[in-house]
Amino acid sequence: MIDNHKLWTKDFVKVCLSSFFLFLSFYIMATALSGYVTDGLGRSESQAGLAMTVFIIAAVLLRPFTGQLMDKFGERKIVFVSLLLFFLFSVAYLGVYSFGMLLLVRFLHGGSFAIGTTSTNTTAISIMPENRKGEGISYFSLFMxxxxxxxxxxxxxxxKxxxxNSLFMLCAVFALIAFALGASAKSKSSAKAQESSKAQSELSQNTHTRTKTKLQWSNLFERKVLPIAVSGFVVAFAYSGLVTFMSVFAADRAIDxxxxxxxxxxxxxxxxxRPIVGKLLDxxxxxxxxxxxxxxxxxxxxxxxxxxSPLMLLVSGAVIGLGYGALLPCFQTIAVLAAPPxxxxxxxxxxxxxxxxxxxxxxFCxxxxxxxxxxxxxxxxxxxxxxxxxxxxxxxxxxxxxxxVTAGNLEQAI
Structure with missing residues (x-):
């Protein structure tokens, strides 16, 4: 008999590790890409920044469609296809010979990354017990x-x-591991779908025919999440300065x-x-x-x-990690629980x-x-x-x- 309160199931571990290797490949590439553009392709630093911007643009453009794709084809198929594409585009870096070709690969890579991270995140959430969502999301984001x-x-x-080429090959290997783990993980929703696929298709045909034929705002964005997402936007704006400029800042202070x-x-x-924060959230x-x-x-x-001084630098890193590490999973949990399942x-x-x-x-700013x-x-x-x-x-x-809450209508609170 399945324990509905168990968090650390085989499938949850798989999707956590899949997310880890997916983000590991991303961060390895993000760290070294500027050097590749300037040294390997002989381009300027602004063009190196453009290579990162193109990746983010693709992610922003394609994320809104992930929910629709999962509704139409199912979580598991989208996880499979997106992680497979992420792996293939990781391999494609080995064949890049011009800056224009790099931008194309970066755009396609960014799109597959956006869909892959969103779909694996959704799969992880569906696997978590309902009464342990905060703890589960906290642990899941820990792998990232x-x-x-x-x-x-x-x-x-x-x-160094x-x-x-060795870096690109390593990223491709990690992307392949992410694909293997993610594709083999089964969500609760996909298991239930096998038992009630006929009933679901009839129900969706009657209730969602009109929404599927039209591209609507409500099918691309979840309105109830926007308040906490705007808060996340502000935090991410400030956080970008930490990741992007830390090495240059440290060199400027002669503590590189x-x-x-x-x-x-x-x-x-x-x-x-993180374990304490996760439990507190619930x-x-x-x-x-x-x-x-x-x-x-x-x-x-x-x-x-x-x-x-080095001491001040390291202490500030610890303090920032404590604050940011507790804040992000909390925002994610609020966002997830704001929407219907x-x-x-x-x-x-x-x-x-x-x-x-x-x-x-x-x-940029x-x-x-x-x-x-x-x-x-x-x-x-x-x-x-x-x-x-x-x-x-x-x-x-x-x-x-x-x-x-004061008005007695908790549903409108989120």
Missing amino acids: SLAMVIGPFVGLTIT HGGY DYASYFFVCFGIMIVLP RVSEHYIVYPSIAVFAIGLFMLSAAH HRRGLATATFFILFDLGYGIGS LGLIATHYGYTAMYLICGTIVALSSVVYFILHHKRRQSA
């Missing part, structure tokens, strides 16, 4: 965080000692030998409190986690702006569309600020933006939820 910490180390090491260890401290403080109001996390994240960025894939896509936009726009005013000012602004995200969160989510 681990990839974010490990990826830059692996990418820089491989390019093995070259770019410790830049990689910054991410070690950052990663450790993401990992350590037991207390999200507000008790969000506001302290925003405060800690902002303080860490203010500390980073003043870091002139059959629209949770769309909810996930909506949240990450705005998160991707925040990251992409933030990288903060780069301009750093160029004109320096990195101290840039990280001070990042900390201020994170602090102001508490106001955005209060107005768009907390206040609306509080008003709806």
Whole structure:
């Protein structure tokens, strides 16, 4: 008999590991790609940035359609196809011989990444027990965080000692592992679909014929997720300055030998409190986690702006990791639970569309600020933006939820 309260099932472990290798391949590539464009293809730094922007544009454009694709073809088929394409486009880097060809591969790679991450996320959520969603999402996002910490180390090491072809081959291997694990994982929804496929097709034919024939806003975005997604956009805007400019900032302060260890401290403080945060999400109001996390994240960025010594750099990394590591899974949980179960894939896509936009726009805008005013000012602004995200969160989510609870209509709170 299936234990409906068990979180760590075989399929949940598979999809967590699939997500880990998917993001590991992404972060390895993201770390080393600028060097490949400038050194391998002889292009400028602005063109290296364009290669990253094209990837994000594809992700933003295609994420909205992931929910529709999963509704039409099923979660498992979309996971299979998207991860297979992600693997094939990872292999395609080995055949790139021009910058134009690289941009094409990056666009296709970004699209498959967007659909793959959204569909695996949706599969993981469907596998989690209903009463352990907060804990489950917290653990699932932990695998993404681990990839974010490990990826830059692996990418820089491989390019230094093995070259770019070795890096592309390694990314392809990790993409293949992600495909093998993700394609073999079964969600609860896919298992139920096998038993009731006839009934479901008849029901959907009667109730959704009109919506399937027309491309509607409601089929691309989950409106109930937009308040928390806008909060995520603001946080991602500030977070982009951390990932994009850390190595340059550390070199500017003559502490670049410790830049990689910054991410070690950052990663450790993401990992350590995650089990506690996950359990708290299922037991207390999200507000008790969000506001302290925003405060800690902002303080860490203010500390980073003043870091002139290795110790200060590493301590700020730990503080930032603690705040950001608690905040992101909390936002994801709010987004998922805001939507009805059959629209949770769309909810996930909506949240990450705005998160991707925040990251992409933030990288460009903060780069301009750093160029004109320096990195101290840039990280001070990042900390201020994170602090102001508490106001955005209060107005768009907390206040609306509080008003709806007072009015006795909890459904409108989200």
